[in-house]
Amino acid sequence: MSSLEVKDLHVTINGSHILQGVNFFVPENKVTALLGRNGVGKSTTLKAIMGLNPGTGTIKFGGTEIVAMPTHKIVQMGLGYVPEDREIFASLTVKENLALAERDEKPNYELVYSLFPELLTRTGQRAGTLSGGQQQMVAIARALLNKNKILLIDEPTKGLAPKLVTEVANALAHVADHSTMLIVEQNLALVKAIAQNIIVMDQGKVVFEGGPENLQDDSFVKSMLGVSGGHK
Amino acid sequence: MLRWKYSRPLLIAITVIFAILPFAGDNPLSKAGLQQTMAVAFLFGALALTYDLLFGFTGLLSFGHALYFASGIYVTAILINDFNWHFLLAILGAVIFTAFLAVLTGSAALRTTGITFAMVTLAFGQAGHVVIARDFGDFTNGDDGLPVNADRLPDFFIGVVNTKYLYLLALGILVFIYFAAWWITESSAGRVFAALRDNEQRVSVLGLNPNRFKLLSFVLSAAMAALIGAAMLIVSGSASPRYASADITIALLLMVILGGPVTRWGAVLGGIVYSVLSTRLNVLSEGSAFDSLPSFIGGPLSEPAFTLGLIFILIVMFAPGGISGAYYRARFKYLNKGK
């Protein structure tokens, strides 16, 4: 019971109508990628699901309506969230950042440290002094510590050096094997590698839902995402 | 629109009635006591409006507004007493001095925003209070206050029999400030103030310098506060350090919230109601109104701050927008019923 259904979701921030009736479905045990140009409302959609932006409409997680629920209750239902720009706690150590995220009786530190062995050597370091890539590892690790039913991940490779993109991508691919995931990502190579579904948004609405094979089609990519293909 | 078409004639009629009453035979307002109370209340109504210009219209939460009010009072008193200026010139001098003071302090404070801005203005306000209360430079006579030299004021402002002229002076100042605030908020600059409150980014996108407009709002409201201060000096007869205290600014905030911000008449009404209530409740408590109550209820009830504070809490929690907000909500309902 970990499918996510969004129906007629509207969000207005400071008078701007950012989401104008978003509809989509995230099936169980599959990776769904949420795509679109900058500023079409992808991050806002994730935040609305997490209850961080007040929205109206219907958001059903495993059949339960979560649209007006407080954020911490939504998370406790088993939604893990990796926000855009990481939002790690800069003044806390790596260890404290992870400890704060513990919800399960037995948090899965083995998984986290096997995916990101680098973190193990930096447990006492203040997170604010980590590199961008290491901060992203902390942010992802926070979501992986607990047995979540679904992961919502917002632009995990944004601003990372190519080598780190690979490391983060490998970690995600490893996790993607056995979980439900909704991921916002600009890196089409990564999307093709891990996603079984794609959703494309434009101007506050969903304009396409389908399989990732469409991304092989250059004209589709160009018209939908405004970039010229993933082939280099 | 929510505006009732007769609201302006009504406002004028009320003003005229208030202006005539002290001269119209035997009524409560023909007595010097109530005239004095109302004169002070009118001035606080006007002062609350200048605060609303900052807080409500421009969105600047200042905790130092009392500084400019006190500056108006003290500079007028000092120019009259120590420099023998004509009282009108002294008032003009005080307004100009205060405007300069506001340019200096305002441009420093406006380098910050939000709560930090509130704290910087609090610091300037407290600095002013310290200067006045400790009498640095031997101008202010410290905690004892500074009575204005009555010989230098026109005769019709002196003596209990002439309280009605003080009352008229205060009413006149209120009307003047009301029109000034109306003109400012309806002008193009006023629209920028409102835009600054709602969305500062949008203003800067239009190529306007947000800080310059904020400073304009800050200086205008300070200069008006100084004028009201000068009138307060004449009405109350002396300057006192309590006019410079942070309590005054907090009272102004309460007045604006009580009456409802951004409606102009709300702030004025809030100021008048607050001022009258705190004076009258004091009088009640000195009488025997609460003697029949058990002392653990009667004691607090005889403190105006208790009642005002309670009303204030209830308004913030359950009736945002205060008196004028409640009025507009009711009117909105009424107008929609017709459809």
Next chain:
Amino acid sequence: MSTFLLILITGLGLGALYFLVASGLSLIYGLMGVLNFAHGAFLTIGAFTGLWVSTKVFPNPTTWTFIAAMIAGGITAGLFALLMEQLVINRLYNRHIDQALVTVGVSLVATALLGGWFGFDARFLPTPLWFMKAVTIGDAIIPIDRFIYIGVSAILLIAMLSILKFTRIGLIIRAGVENRSMVTALGINVRMAFSTVFFIGGFAAGVGGVLISVFSYGVSPLMGGSWLIYGFIVVVVGGMGSVAGSAIAAMLIGVTNQFANYYVPGLGDFVVVIILAAVLLTKPSGLLGKVSH
């Protein structure tokens, strides 16, 4: 030299009192964005409770009864703070300006209530006799009460830092000061943390109220107001949300105040507000500030 030492220790004692007021203000603001104008009322309530304990419960003051008075003052003020948070602040969730305004109302009501019950004249809070003594350090004679203020504040500072450092709720508070919405996005209900900072803040202010009654020779409903302003100043100079910052700023301001007053009587308060303006204009987030709401 002896004068220097006397002024220094007096300044540190004053700073210790400032710290007791400021630490809670700082945590509350840092975590919740609420400028708590009722903090002065917490202080006053603590002082009146201390007075009650020192006169009615234990009429013969000893060291132990004074400690009881401080603890009772702290607990009463802490519970009052908790009550206010639950009944008023919580209902105005995320309406920061309204939350600040409503604390102004609570402060007025609490002050008037105490004034109505007990009058506005200052009442003497009895202390053990040894509080009146002085100690000699070198050739400086220093009244002993200064050391009491410094000692009690140091204990509370260590206690607060330990709670923040070693407990889970402390971890949540530290994280919440930095980024509250992300704390909730980790599945944590921050309400618990809100209640905790209000209780801790109220407790420190209540203990401070009892000590301030000793320092200023009396308990009065109006005592909270003037100390609140200095509390704000310390918080802002030290940085919102930082307990350590509050401690440093409190000492800095206490000592500066006393030295300025020594050279020009009355100048101290003026210098303090000028320090505030200077710090804010050069570093708006304060000395150790992490947040600038």
